[in-house]
Amino acid sequence: MEQSTPVPAPTESGTSRFGLAPPRRFILPAILLLLTERPGYGYALVPRLEGLSIGHIDRPAVYRALAQLERDGLVEASSQNPKAGQARRVYRVTALGERVLRVWMGVVKEEQDFLAQVLRRYQATDRGDAVLAEVEGGWAAALGAGWSPVSSTSVGHRQLLSLGSIGAERTAHDRPLPTAEDAPPWRTMSLIPDRSVVLIDVRSTVGPLSFGAIGLTGTIEAAVVAGTLLTDPAPAAHLEIDMSGLRSGNSVYDAELRRRIDARQYPKATVDLSDCMASGVENLYRVTGELTFHGVSRPADGMVRLEVSTDGRLVISGEQVFDIRDYAVPSPTVLMLRIYPDVRVRLHAEVDLGVELEEEQL
Numbered sequence: 001m002e003q004s005t006p007v008p009a010p011t012e013s014g015t016s017r018f019g020l021a022p023p024r025r026f027i028l029p030a031i032l033l034l035l036t037e038r039p040g041y042g043y044a045l046v047p048r049l050e051g052l053s054i055g056h057i058d059r060p061a062v063y064r065a066l067a068q069l070e071r072d073g074l075v076e077a078s079s080q081n082p083k084a085g086q087a088r089r090v091y092r093v094t095a096l097g098e099r100v101l102r103v104w105m106g107v108v109k110e111e112q113d114f115l116a117q118v119l120r121r122y123q124a125t126d127r128g129d130a131v132l133a134e135v136e137g138g139w140a141a142a143l144g145a146g147w148s149p150v151s152s153t154s155v156g157h158r159q160l161l162s163l164g165s166i167g168a169e170r171t172a173h174d175r176p177l178p179t180a181e182d183a184p185p186w187r188t189m190s191l192i193p194d195r196s197v198v199l200i201d202v203r204s205t206v207g208p209l210s211f212g213a214i215g216l217t218g219t220i221e222a223a224v225v226a227g228t229l230l231t232d233p234a235p236a237a238h239l240e241i242d243m244s245g246l247r248s249g250n251s252v253y254d255a256e257l258r259r260r261i262d263a264r265q266y267p268k269a270t271v272d273l274s275d276c277m278a279s280g281v282e283n284l285y286r287v288t289g290e291l292t293f294h295g296v297s298r299p300a301d302g303m304v305r306l307e308v309s310t311d312g313r314l315v316i317s318g319e320q321v322f323d324i325r326d327y328a329v330p331s332p333t334v335l336m337l338r339i340y341p342d343v344r345v346r347l348h349a350e351v352d353l354g355v356e357l358e359e360e361q362l
Contacts, residue, residue, distance in 0.1 A: 027065050029104035039092040042066055131348040135197050135212030188221050189351045196349040198241050203340045213245035220351055229306050237273035269293040283307050296327040314351040
């Protein structure tokens with residue numbers, strides 16, 4: 001296969017040593033696919049190939065590929081005489097070409113599976129940029145990642161955020177906790193919008209769907225010392241989510257979601273934190289507050305992870321399952337698609353503390 005033209009990858013100091021480009025150029029099966037859709041001239045294939053986004057395509061490369069396919073008996077050409085000028089060759093896929101294309105599609109599927117494994121491993125790192133990539137790329141639902149929903153029966157108040165598998169974590173009692181006397185001044189800090197994201201995963205009759213929005217706003221009132229959030233006095237927070245910013249990559253689903261949640265009448269969902277206590281497990285805190293969504297406010301509590309990075313950012317993450325009927329939202333139905341009422345909400349937010357911490361402080 002021809003190598004695609006690399007696109008320089010931006011870095012803090014300039015350009016990386018490798019290029020950002022598709023892993024391969026599937027020009028041969030792509031041409032077979034397009035000619036299976038309809039016969040065509042060689043030059044007319046160039047814009048159609050560009051529409052497949054498989055990298056830079058020029059006319060000489062297309063004619064070289066057509067010549068190879070014709071030699072192998074996968075396509076055949078017939079001449080047509082235009083009203084003026086020389087005869088043009090119209091290419092069609094042969095019966096052998098259709099069988100080869102079927103085999104090629106198996107190769108493409110394997111490539112897709114391999115790349116999906118890379119995405120899943122990146123997703124599993126649970127880093128902030130991995131969460132942001134899910135929203136920016138719109139690939140979270142495409143991975144088909146499963147999750148265990150609660151019963152679809154409405155149960156009233158649900159927890160705000162939770163984190164599982166905490167038994168193996170080092171407990172906070174392994175080191176002395178800071179006291180209020182050690183704390184820097186109590187401060188009001190703002191979320192970093194382009195580093196703060198919410199993901200809403202839903203189950204449907206066609207499989208998992210994911211809606212995401214980057215750009216959470218809000219403030220946190222707290223004091224942090226030696227990489228630990230002080231809980232006496234308890235921190236407070238107010239977070240806002242722009243509901244019109246939720247995207248899944250499918251405009252039909254997005255429009256139906258906005259209609260069902262009345263995004264025009266209720267453009268924001270808010271979280272107000274009223275209490276926060278250390279759980280006894282390092283970096284895990286039990287929070288209590290109120291979630292307002294679709295004009296309905298409900299008390300909520302649960303577990304969140306709060307960590308301070310070496311570059312002085314407070315990183316907040318957690319997830320929980322909600323029943324949207326608790327917030328007077330009917331289960332959306334789009335054509336033959338039904339979305340079930342229990343949804344998983346994942347939150348990742350970052351706050352600039354304005355200080356850099358030494359690694360030994362964390």
